[in-house]
Each structure stands twice: as structure tokens, then as C-alpha cells.
Amino acid sequence: MVPLSPPVAEKSVHTKVTRRILIIDCADEQGLIAKISGVCFEHHLNVIKNNEFVDHAQGRFFMRTVLDGDINEADFISALQAVLPSKHHFKLVDAGKKRVVIMVTKEAHCLGDLLMKSYYGGLDVEIAAVVGNYDVLQNLTEKFDIPFHFISHDGLNREEHEQAMLNVIKPYEADYLVLAKYMRVLTPEFVAQFPDRIINIHHSFLPAFIGASPYKQAWDRGVKIIGATAHFVNNCLDEGPIIKQDVISVDHSYSAEELAHQGRDVEKSVLSKALQLVLNEQVVVYGNKTVVF
């Protein structure tokens, strides 16, 4: 039994009032909740949902608040900053729909799930475009009237290929990039263009089976459970902050191919749930970890 991501209804209220999400991450000190919620109250903001987390080991405070109301953003922000410790991270975003670009190679299951869920409203996202280093998934993408860009890596070195992709991706001004089984390693230069904004699905229960052919590795080891991990991409392969993981039971009767076949369902499910969390602004990156509200 897998707990799903928290409810998404925060976004779906039909109201003319602007809904914003406020994320604060700063050194812990006494009275932070009182001060921050005090500022919200003074600006007549309605707190729809509020979560805090204090990492007592590191003395760090995290807060995510969903706020309804009409404010002068600059005034609100300067009032907030006046009560926060001098070093803080701060994010105030509109709760509206986010835009993503999806990168793929050949496998359809993750892309297909995102396209389908976006189509029927199971995922609250605008898929601006799909970019593939093969054209295998062009037909599927275009069924949903979404542009597909085929950027072959043939004859290009890694930097040239990534530059070609960037040329296509950048104009979409996506909030996030989603690697839906994109099977090439990205350079630090590419990743640096989208800090904490690239979400990858790895087909194992990290940190087990890092690297290539995790299902084959799992079969060789005779594990009784396999899994998938969605994480932000940083410069170390399969090492970025984990957003979501899930597993399924398997047994001796599965071949490596059957593990891979069955693993698809958990891959697509984990990626889709992780993306929803990110789109909801529920995920705060913190060192090499995440706080998921």
C-alpha cells in the first residue's frame, strides 16, 4: 500500500482571490511561526494550509504556507524579510499551473502516463514540449497535440548535442524539466542551467543498483523487492536529492526482462507522483535531501 502524494485540491478552488504558496527555509529561532503568521495576518491573508518542519540536529526551520488574498507583493515580502533571520531562502509563487518540458529516449511508459494524466486532468501541468534523442516517441506525443523535437545525438559530441537541446528547450521557459527515461547522462553545464529543476526517474530503489541495468543487477542479486526513485538531478549520476520512492514485490520466477517489464508501472507511478509534489511546490531541496510537505 502506497500513500499517494498529498491532496492537490489546494489549487482547485474556484475563486477570484489569488492563491500563493510561500516557502521559507532559514536558521531556526524562537518565534518564527508567530512572526511569519503575524505578517500574513496583518496583510489579511487567509492561511489555507500550513506546514512547518524543524531539523533540530541542524537548527534549520522550514515552512510552507498556502495563502489566499490580495496583497501588494513587494510590501508583503519586505514585511516578511523584516522578521526573518538575515540568512534565509524565500519563495513566493502563484499556485497556478506549471509548465514542463519532457526529455525522452525510446521508452513510452513514463511519457505516456504523463501525457495521459495531463490530458484527463490527473496531473495539473502544462506539457509544453517533448524532446527526444530518438524519434520513437514522436507519434505518441503528437497524438496529444504537443510538439515533439527530435534532436539526434548522431554525429554530435555531448556538448553539441546538449546545446542543440538547450536551443529548443530554453524558449519554452519551462518551470521544470522532466527526464522521462531519458537515457543519457547530462553534463554539469547542462544541469547548471536548471538548478533543482530537473526531475529524473531512476529504475531502481536508490541507492541500490546505481548505474546501468538495475533490473539485471536486481535479478543477479535475487532481491524480493524492486523499486524506482524520482530525484532531482545534480552533478553526480543517480545521486541527487530523492523526492519519491516506491517498490513492488517480486519473486524467483521473474526473469530480468520480467522485472523490467513489471518495473515500468512503478517507474511511471513514482515519476508522476514526484512531479505532482514538485508542481504543488511541496518539495524543498535542502543539501542533498528534500523536505516534502
Add this chain to the structure above:
Amino acid sequence: MVPLSPPVAEKSVHTKVTRRILIIDCADEQGLIAKISGVCFEHHLNVIKNNEFVDHAQGRFFMRTVLDGDINEADFISALQAVLPSKHHFKLVDAGKKRVVIMVTKEAHCLGDLLMKSYYGGLDVEIAAVVGNYDVLQNLTEKFDIPFHFISHDGLNREEHEQAMLNVIKPYEADYLVLAKYMRVLTPEFVAQFPDRIINIHHSFLPAFIGASPYKQAWDRGVKIIGATAHFVNNCLDEGPIIKQDVISVDHSYSAEELAHQGRDVEKSVLSKALQLVLNEQVVVYGNKTVVF
């Protein structure tokens, strides 16, 4: 964590030898395995996979065997029948791809998942057609080049509407009908046309919350887990033999609408896994229950 359906690779071997699935269901008696497997051996059939189950309480024997080899089917069957108890059920089918017709109303998530999995090979099935009592899902179906038949119930009584659907469905000669959130109750007469061949997804963990609005019922009761149930349809609403069930954790913060929203994922997943089991001939109906090999 949800165990998936057993591996499907039984079907995917590339060989010119015919693969068949043999299902036997009869009174238990000593020596049945020896006799049945003896007949298979004499006919030079290779046993790829074999499962038995004995219900000792009721003295009933079940066997499912995947067999490779070239046989004279009539000879094989008469040899088998010679060793079986006089009253037995017997099924010998080709392991090849099955054909289904899907019935829908307005909700896209189950249909969408079946269309997508069929498209990329995640489900080994031929979707011959989709029939809807609304035309909401016509566009989605036709994206995948599958015929959609809109049979409105407007102005028709139940019998007329079902007859109109039967007129469309029958010519497809489907192995199974799949009710992918088809929201009307079928008459016994309709069901009788497809005995143990109609698969429904019910949006609750049966037998909890039988009937209408199960998510609203679940919310009213304050449950901490919700679920979905795939079952064969018989004449009692929500009472047919259960094939597959699964659940997800929820909490107090979910509204009834959010329960329904989150429940979609488990509905589509349970339906798809149940259908795969049925397509694999892994499900034997037995009274109002199933044996799932």
C-alpha cells in the same frame, strides 16, 4: 507495496511451437497430477509452467498448465478426459493475444491507461473497440486509431439501450468485455451473454461501500485506507467474483473529492492488473470466488 500480477513472459517466447494453456477444475482425487501430466508427457508436450490448487474443504482440484508442443488437439483432449473424473471443467486455449471491447461512460483514467498500455506493450491485448453511453471519450479513443461507438441511452429504455450496444459489440467477437468506469447497471440478460467474461472496476475496497458514491461514503466514515476492486460481473451489483484489489493510505486532510481524485490511480492500476491476469488465463471462476494462479 503491491505485488504485481505474475510475469507475462509465458507468452513472449519467440518460437514456432504452439503454446497452449490448459485449465482443469474437477473433484479432487488421488493421482490427478500424475495422470494429467502423464498425458501431457505422452503427447510430447513441454510443461513451461504448472500450478495446482486443492480446496481441501470442498474437495476440488484446480490446475493450470502452460504447454509447448504440436499435438492433435482432439486426441489430446480425449486422452485427458479419459483420466479425469466424470464431472470436470476443461479449457484448452491458445496462449496468443486476446481481444476485448471496452465499455465506458465519461471518466478517462481507466480507459486511458488501457489504451496507453496497449499502445506501448504494457498490456498484451487487442482493444477491438470502445463503446460509450456518452461521446466524451471518443476523441481519446480515436487518437489510438480504435473505433468508438457512441450509443446514447437517451430516449431508450434499458433493454433497448443494451440491445443497441449488443448490436455493436457482438460482431467484434471479443474474448472479454471490460467495464472501464461504465456507470450503468447491466441487466441479467446482458450479463448472460458474456458469462464470466465481463470485468468491472468498482471504486471501493469491496465489500465496503457497495453502491453509489463510495468515496463519499468513505469520507463520511473517516477511513484511513481506500481501495478499488476488479471483479467479474454477475447478476448482483458489486457482488461478482473478485479478481484483484488494492488500496492506498489516506488521512483526515482528504475531502471526498480528493479521495475520488487519488482513487483514480488505484482504480486504473487494479483494472489493468486484473485484466492482464484474465488475459493470461490465470483466473478461474469458482462459485462466487476466483482462483488466481
Add this chain to the structure above:
Amino acid sequence: MVPLSPPVAEKSVHTKVTRRILIIDCADEQGLIAKISGVCFEHHLNVIKNNEFVDHAQGRFFMRTVLDGDINEADFISALQAVLPSKHHFKLVDAGKKRVVIMVTKEAHCLGDLLMKSYYGGLDVEIAAVVGNYDVLQNLTEKFDIPFHFISHDGLNREEHEQAMLNVIKPYEADYLVLAKYMRVLTPEFVAQFPDRIINIHHSFLPAFIGASPYKQAWDRGVKIIGATAHFVNNCLDEGPIIKQDVISVDHSYSAEELAHQGRDVEKSVLSKALQLVLNEQVVVYGNKTVVF
């Protein structure tokens, strides 16, 4: 995969500062968090953990805060009440260890788990006594140097039996009563002595299989999942507010007896987790439901 109860370390800090848990439940209005956390700040209380929940449908606000610091409780409470809406529920308790009395009949698995976890510190509780209407579990209880009271119902009517139990239970001044497979229905008069303070484990996934022999009912229905439910006891059998539920997968090969045998593990696990949540003051009863922070 089952998410466990939230971490219990809130209690385990070694400090001379008093730790308290504040629970507030009142009509929702703007500024509540600011006002309440403001009062905490003014009294120099350190917020260790804070959770809120707003039921927007019913306009109800819930808050649970873990607070460290030395205060004049009366002053703090009157300051709080000054900022709360006139109708509110209010609880301020020490975060220390709670005391329970356990009621049993004959089955050992739930009692045994509670005794064992209490022994090695897996559950932070003082088991003051065990009361049984049979003496079957006396020996097990006394292994752990806990008094066992055998109050047979033989020759007593229900009221007399309950009165005899009350006479034994009352002097222990327990925070909670735990029905660890106590197999008799309690009268409303008995229940009224411990409002929202009696925790029961029901051996099914409520509301499925209410009443007697749920495993036999589950077997008859051919379900593929069985479960257990821990709930507060109110006057309607199996109808009280649900605290925790969990399930396990089963299949056709389980007899009703085997379902019961396998169900024991989930029963004991659900009861123990629910009890930990209650002992942690993480559960707020609200109508016939619970908010579990």
C-alpha cells in the same frame, strides 16, 4: 508498504525543560495561527513541532503543538483563551509517559505484542494492569510483572460484570483503556466512563465485515485483501472513530482459519501503532472521525 506512525522522538529528549503538547480545536477564523503562536512566543515557549489542519468544508481549525519551556500554566491558558473563539476545545498535557489498562479475553497476540514492546521500549507506555474475562492470559501477563485481574462473567449479568471490572480498573487511573481482543460488547454506561479513551482493535478492514467472524465473512466473499482497524469505542459496535487501518494481501489458497492466523500480525501491528499515536497525543476525535497529526 505501510507508513508507520510519526516519529516518537518528541518525547525522548533528555532535558529538564518541561515538554507539553497543546491541542486546539475550534471554529476557523483568520489569524488563529498568528494569535496562538504569538501567545506561545510571548511565554518564551519553544515550538518543537507544529501541525495545523483546517476542515474548510466545516470551517473547523485543528492545531497540535509540542512546546518546550517553563510557564505558569494558568497564565498561559488564560492568555490563549483570550485569543481563541468563544467555543473551543482545548488540551494542554505533559508529554510524559501515559498509563493504560488492557482488557483481554483469550487471544495472546495483541496483548503479547504490547507487553513485549513495552518491555523493550518499542512502545512508550506504562501498562498498569491487564483485566481478563478468562484467566488464559494471566501467566503471560505475569511474566512481565504486571498484575492480571481475572473477572469472570460467569454467573453475572452484563452490568454486574462491568461493575466488577470497573471496580478493578478505576483505581489504576489509566489514561486509556485498550481492548486487546476483548471479545464482549461494552454497554454505553461502561463506555461513558471513558469517553474517547477506549481503543479497540477490530479484525477487519472496517466498514467491511462488521460484526462477528469477519475472517469467515472475508473468506466467503473471496476478498484478495484482509485488514484490521483500530478505533475509539463509542456506543455503536464497530462504529467508533477510526484511528488506524492496515491490510495484507491474501489469495484463494487461504482457508478461513489461515486468514485468521495471518490476520493476527496485522491486528497486533495496527493496534500497537494506533496506541502509539494516541499516547503521543496525535489523535483528535472530531465527530465520528479522527484527525491524526
Add this chain to the structure above:
Amino acid sequence: MVPLSPPVAEKSVHTKVTRRILIIDCADEQGLIAKISGVCFEHHLNVIKNNEFVDHAQGRFFMRTVLDGDINEADFISALQAVLPSKHHFKLVDAGKKRVVIMVTKEAHCLGDLLMKSYYGGLDVEIAAVVGNYDVLQNLTEKFDIPFHFISHDGLNREEHEQAMLNVIKPYEADYLVLAKYMRVLTPEFVAQFPDRIINIHHSFLPAFIGASPYKQAWDRGVKIIGATAHFVNNCLDEGPIIKQDVISVDHSYSAEELAHQGRDVEKSVLSKALQLVLNEQVVVYGNKTVVF
């Protein structure tokens, strides 16, 4: 949701007929089931339960059969061997209760669960003795009238310590040794005394977090799921054939200590289920993997 081990009722039939379990592991060839079940039939054995598995990649056949009946064992075995390929593994054991010796260090949760389940019949096993390199768990063990042997490693080298333990363990003639959080590495010489007969619980989801402090490693990595693994011990630490694994969901709010605290429940549960499978003779070791019927 975690599927439990298969039903254990195979053992619990009250009958004077001898119940045996037959395990065969040999090269695959056509007709094996027919031949083996034919021999069983000729000896008037009743097949209570039968499972086969063919590893088609490696051409290996596995069979486990539960058989009722009175036979001359020598005759039966020689008849069986006559139909099996020349190289085969073969095991014919009485289905009765097995005897184990448990080795521990200081942690009570796994030992406590085994003692308690054995006490109330939740685990069908005779715990002959407990051996500890500390005396911390002596009191707990003796509550259940089971001998505890305290064999300190103080002042002994590894070989001397293991020899002292062997001197105590050997006379019990245990079927299996259970390492219930025994925190020292065993030498190959010790392990060689009990080939495929030592069961260990490792407190991580292997192969993730091999070695020391897996919960600390898990916390550092920020995983969202933790687990436990029961495996047979061979000469490579944490590398033996896996019998059972399970996981629980965690989140950012867990400290390393809380992960360890919560992990106890899954450790004890996985060890107990794995042991039940082994006691039931459902586990066949096969290279560095297991077939679990």
C-alpha cells in the same frame, strides 16, 4: 501492503497419517512432473500441495510437494531416484515442528517477537536455546523458560569465542540457527558448520546500505523508504541468498535514531516471516538466490 508467507496450515492437520515434504532440484527435462507425481501415486501418497518452478534460462527444475501417506521411505526414495536425472538434489523431510537456536547481542525486538510468537503459536517452532555475547537478554529469554547461554567474547579471539558458542550450540542439534540481531561477523569456519542453515536479519533493504549503521547511511542519503532483509548467511557479509524483504515509508522528519526505532518493526516482521518460510521448507537455496514456494 505486504503479502504474508503462504498459509502454514499444511502442518496443522490432525491426522495419524505421516505428512512429508519433498523437495527436488535438478536439471530440467521433459516429463519430470509426470514421473515424480507418478511415483507418488504408485506409493499411494496424497498430494496436499504441489509447486514447481522451472528456471528456463538455466534449464533447472524445482519442485516442492506436501505428501500424506504411509510409505517405506527407502523404497519411495529409490523409486524416485530411478526417474530423476542423474544429478539432482533431493530432500524428504517430516513436516513436523523444527528446532532452532537463536543468537543475539543486545537488542530485544527480534528475539522478543520470536519468543512471543512461539509462545502463542504464531510461529510453529521449538526455540531450544538462546545464545548471547552479552547477558542483556537473559532475563527476557528466561521468562519463557528457555535456556540462555551467555558466552562473552571478552578476552577471547574470534575463533575461541566461536568455539565456545559451538560447544553450547551443537548439543541442541538445531535444524536452523537464527541471528536475531547478532552483531558480530561469523567466520567461514563457523558458517561452514551450518550450510544454508543460518538465517540473519539485516537492517536495510539489501543491497542498499551494506555494512555498518545502515539507518545512519539511509538518513544521510535522504531515502523515502527503509527496509530489512532476511537472508541465509554465507561467507560474504550481507551477501547471502535473500529469503524475504520488506520496507516502510519514511520522510524528512525522521532522525537517524527514529529511522532505527521505526525500522525495528519491519526487522522483526521480516525475520519472523522468513523463518516461518524456512521452517515450512518453502525455501530452496539455489546459487546465491532462493526459490521461495
